[in-house]
Amino acid sequence: MANAMLLPPPDVPTFSGDYIEFASFIKAFNARIVPHTTSDTERLGYLDQYIVGEPKGVIKACTLMDGTEGYEKAMKELKEEYGNPYKVSRAYVDKLMKWKNIRNDDAVGLQKLARFLMECNVAMKSLSYMEVLNHIPNLQTVASKLPSYL
Numbered sequence: 001m002a003n004a005m006l007l008p009p010p011d012v013p014t015f016s017g018d019y020i021e022f023a024s025f026i027k028a029f030n031a032r033i034v035p036h037t038t039s040d041t042e043r044l045g046y047l048d049q050y051i052v053g054e055p056k057g058v059i060k061a062c063t064l065m066d067g068t069e070g071y072e073k074a075m076k077e078l079k080e081e082y083g084n085p086y087k088v089s090r091a092y093v094d095k096l097m098k099w100k101n102i103r104n105d106d107a108v109g110l111q112k113l114a115r116f117l118m119e120c121n122v123a124m125k126s127l128s129y130m131e132v133l134n135h136i137p138n139l140q141t142v143a144s145k146l147p148s149y150l
Contacts (some may be wrong), residue, residue: 013050022082092120092127099145
């Protein structure tokens with residue numbers, strides 16, 4: 001308990017509409033905000049505080065509703081839009097297909113791509129639409145981004 005008191009308070013990242021980041025945002029929100037609030041009105045207020053950009057428009061009307069109704073509707077709307085497995089999968093594929101080619105001397109760039117590919121591999125286990133990454137044209141596109149010595 002003493003060690004926990006020395007740690008900085010856990011932070012909830014701001015969600016700005018990146019489909020890939022939505023699951024992490026919801027997990028952080030549910031772990032760090034929900035248990036420490038006593039009402040859906042408070043949760044809705046925090047949800048509104050930690051959302052910016054396009055997603056803010058998704059929940060704007062919800063913030064005008066009764067606390068419980070507004071919070072439940074806001075979470076439902078966010079999950080339908082940003083938790084949609086097809087859209088999340090599409091975001092992974094698009095990010096990978098748009099990845100810049102890695103130069104022969106760019107070890108950091110190669111490491112970043114390797115980490116993202118590991119993330120894609122984990123996502124493939126839970127998102128059925130991610131199987132498209134295993135299609136030959138997509139594998140060839142990824143391979144074309146690698147340094148020539150690989």
